[in-house]
Amino acid sequence: MAETTWHRQHIISLESFTPAEYETVIQTAESFRQVLSRRTKKVPALQGQVVTNLFFEPSTRTRSSFELAAKRLSADILNFAPGTSSLSKGETILDTAKTYLAMGTDLMVIRHQQAGVPLAIARELARLGAAVGVLNAGDGQHAHPSQALLDLFTLCTVLDAEAPSIHLLKGKKIVIVGDILHSRVARSNLWSLTACGASVHLVAPPTLLPAQFALPFQTAIAGSDQPRQVHLHATLPPALEGADFVMALRLQHERMTQHLLPSLREYHQQFGITRDRLAVCQPQVKLLHPGPTNRGVEISSDVMDDPALSLVSQQVTSGVAVRMALLYLMGTYHAA
Amino acid sequence: MAETTWHRQHIISLESFTPAEYETVIQTAESFRQVLSRRTKKVPALQGQVVTNLFFEPSTRTRSSFELAAKRLSADILNFAPGTSSLSKGETILDTAKTYLAMGTDLMVIRHQQAGVPLAIARELARLGAAVGVLNAGDGQHAHPSQALLDLFTLCTVLDAEAPSIHLLKGKKIVIVGDILHSRVARSNLWSLTACGASVHLVAPPTLLPAQFALPFQTAIAGSDQPRQVHLHATLPPALEGADFVMALRLQHERMTQHLLPSLREYHQQFGITRDRLAVCQPQVKLLHPGPTNRGVEISSDVMDDPALSLVSQQVTSGVAVRMALLYLMGTYHAA
Amino acid sequence: MAETTWHRQHIISLESFTPAEYETVIQTAESFRQVLSRRTKKVPALQGQVVTNLFFEPSTRTRSSFELAAKRLSADILNFAPGTSSLSKGETILDTAKTYLAMGTDLMVIRHQQAGVPLAIARELARLGAAVGVLNAGDGQHAHPSQALLDLFTLCTVLDAEAPSIHLLKGKKIVIVGDILHSRVARSNLWSLTACGASVHLVAPPTLLPAQFALPFQTAIAGSDQPRQVHLHATLPPALEGADFVMALRLQHERMTQHLLPSLREYHQQFGITRDRLAVCQPQVKLLHPGPTNRGVEISSDVMDDPALSLVSQQVTSGVAVRMALLYLMGTYHAA
Structure with missing residues (x-):
């Protein structure tokens, strides 16, 4: 993996992405695509880090893709399952996110049926001074x-x-x-x-x-x-x-x-x-x-x-390489 | 693990299994049974490989057994959860299987309430030239x-x-x-x-x-x-x-x-x-x-x-050793 | 990790815990808290061991905490999901526990809406001579x-x-x-x-x-x-x-x-x-x-x-360190 400069803690929307940032994502994904073509498809980049999938809106395909990307970066993964969750017990979404932060989450992948939830969580966590990165995995009709x-x-x-x-x-x-x-x-x-x-x-x-x-x-x-x-x-x-x-x-x-x-x-x-x-x-x-x-x-x-x-x-195949790239780039921000 | 010759990409039914093939399964399972009696029960045989459990018919017991077998072979595991799946969104079973193939699945463990689904998936993946192996984990009244x-x-x-x-x-x-x-x-x-x-x-x-x-x-x-x-x-x-x-x-x-x-x-x-x-x-x-x-x-x-x-x-104990053996043998076919 | 003496195979209730035992838990958790403050937060203490979460009463927060604790001790984890389980097929709770024991479970984390279930399971497994440890993750109004x-x-x-x-x-x-x-x-x-x-x-x-x-x-x-x-x-x-x-x-x-x-x-x-x-x-x-x-x-x-x-x-943060400590201490009993 070449040294890359990455300046975003969170990826919520692409509105402000510059051509140079897109190119960084493409080149990083390309290097992971080469990793995925080897028989042993893992790299230790996120060893010991925790990636939490907070999927308030259920999804199999996207969650599996993020899960596999995280595993291939050697991260530990926590999956939040909305059906059996504390939400039905009256907990707010922000409190759920803060709970997973407190457990030791380094990167949070969030999907929600309402636009704005990943941004709201990112802002609240930033307010708390948390080093965690938030990746929007789809929010309402806003962004993916x-x-x-x-x-x-x-x-x-x-x-x-x-x-x-x-x-x-x-x-x-x-x-x-x-x-x-x-x-x-x-x-x-x-x-x-x-x-x-x-x-x-x-x-x-x-x-x-x-x-x-x-x-x-x-x-x-x-x-x-x-x-x-x-x-x-x-x-x-x-x-x-x-x-x-x-x-x-x-x-x-x-x-x-x-x-x-x-x-x-x-x-x-x-x-x-x-x-x-x-x-x-x-x-x-x-x-x-x-x-x-x-x-x-x-x-x-x-x-x-x-x-x-x-x-x-x-x-679908690109999805795993690109999500590895995004988690990796956010991890380098985090470590910097 | 002794060198073994294995000639099946998929395990769908036992109808055509020869006595020699059964003996290979038994001897391979026996060597894994010895691994399982050690305190550290893992082998690196499927390191970096992806085993996907596609359980269209829910099951805890059989899925856990396959999951543990795959973990002890050091594979990465994806679980397809029917309840929260794209199926309710109108996707066909074959398209679901192709999605998991495209993510990088090496071995697919499939259970479905209808007889013939694992075979249909295996045929479709073969038609696409995929190197993936399909293991029938129970299809209707047909085979297990x-x-x-x-x-x-x-x-x-x-x-x-x-x-x-x-x-x-x-x-x-x-x-x-x-x-x-x-x-x-x-x-x-x-x-x-x-x-x-x-x-x-x-x-x-x-x-x-x-x-x-x-x-x-x-x-x-x-x-x-x-x-x-x-x-x-x-x-x-x-x-x-x-x-x-x-x-x-x-x-x-x-x-x-x-x-x-x-x-x-x-x-x-x-x-x-x-x-x-x-x-x-x-x-x-x-x-x-x-x-x-x-x-x-x-x-x-x-x-x-x-x-x-x-x-x-x-x-139940035999189940883990035998499923390790089957995944291992299918993996050797795959690698050959 | 300092050498510790621990004499409990199971943790069901705190009624009989002595001050010395509480101190052992605190000191062990403290050493894990230091592990968790490092960038790579894993220790190989339970490598190859299987921790099974039997959560008959659904829970996201507590199950995630135990899951992360087990992962950071390098254990393999099985999750029993009540919704899709054999229980709806008429299997008794004790038989479910015995099934997971037979698969190779070393430590069983059990939550149930009825008081007494973890103790009943621990007793039944002891009767069978099983070396497995049972940790009560909440039973009715009894203990947590x-x-x-x-x-x-x-x-x-x-x-x-x-x-x-x-x-x-x-x-x-x-x-x-x-x-x-x-x-x-x-x-x-x-x-x-x-x-x-x-x-x-x-x-x-x-x-x-x-x-x-x-x-x-x-x-x-x-x-x-x-x-x-x-x-x-x-x-x-x-x-x-x-x-x-x-x-x-x-x-x-x-x-x-x-x-x-x-x-x-x-x-x-x-x-x-x-x-x-x-x-x-x-x-x-x-x-x-x-x-x-x-x-x-x-x-x-x-x-x-x-x-x-x-x-x-x-x-919440303490939860991960303390659960690592409990699984670790029960694991040392097990190994002794």
């Missing part, structure tokens, strides 16, 4: 930075497997389609992809993509005076025209009951990714999806299963 | 190979604690009593016990043991031209006559509501194992039960608690 | 020894951070306020605090503190002929007069529906700990609470959050 960073790493490694770098993204056309309005994945990807110079095209029915949605992103890239490139579309064909990458978002079933969407079948007809629709993209176009997927809704099954098109499995 | 192999190891060590071997089983009379029809434990034990030369006697009320049940087992032992010896009984006394071992199966309460059984009390009167009933067996007769037991239904409490009669605890 | 021992350790380290010892407690006035009658924490603390020479003052509404409550504690300190000092109060002010430490107990909401208490607001007015009320205590008075707390009920939020007053976080 580790997902966007693993997407970024996946794109970089696809563009150049030998020398992945954010510079490869410059000028690429990336389409994000689906329930943009309610998606923390879309928001975090907007910050990272635009900061790396990609042109991001959002597509959704108007109920899921109001015109004012893009306003917060019409700002300069952090640490630069370059504008971010974001474009909105109400239909799929013009968005897909010449696209380098297409990211389909997961459709929450409850959107239908909220009358924001017609039926799943109609959604698929208008916004589902099929082989035919991808014909107008670049020849090397690839598809991403944060998972879990509703086959036949967001993506047709044959696109999902075509290794020449789908990056879904690669995203 | 690790249970049958730990039963086999228990019998071999009882017959000769110093030099356990499948050859000791030749000509032994082994009775299996209970809900044969719905039992994956019975089916897997039928393949293994008959292949090792034992004579297996099945006993159950006719609703739980139809005449055609034994047909699939009226075949030659795999890798040999010897027939398998299976006998059916409708009442307990003739089956127990001269028996060397008696295995009682767990009675599922739902069998009563399906009108396949009279009351629990009547079941115990006709098919429950008591000290009196065992009088017609061999003097050294021993009792097995896969657990968890319904005391006073399948077995009387005093038989269950008599260390001279009951092998129930020894089966 | 590790909580009382971490409270004791917290008090000793507050009194002298450099040289904690039970002798520092001699003559201190310690107030316990709240639902005394139903509290296993209060009972265990009564044994330990009185044995170390503190004077314990209990305060509660009469429905939660009947006159005969103190009878069992009007006995000599174990291994001595000194009486235990216990005093009862029906109102807070006289109890708090000159107090060195105040321990507020958690109020179970179900007490209200049982008509043992008026409203939460009235409870707080009469028995809640506020900054004003603490004015009659010693100037250095400190507050303890076993957690999770109902802020604004048992304690006002500003007292809870004042590091000059509240020991709540320190109690």
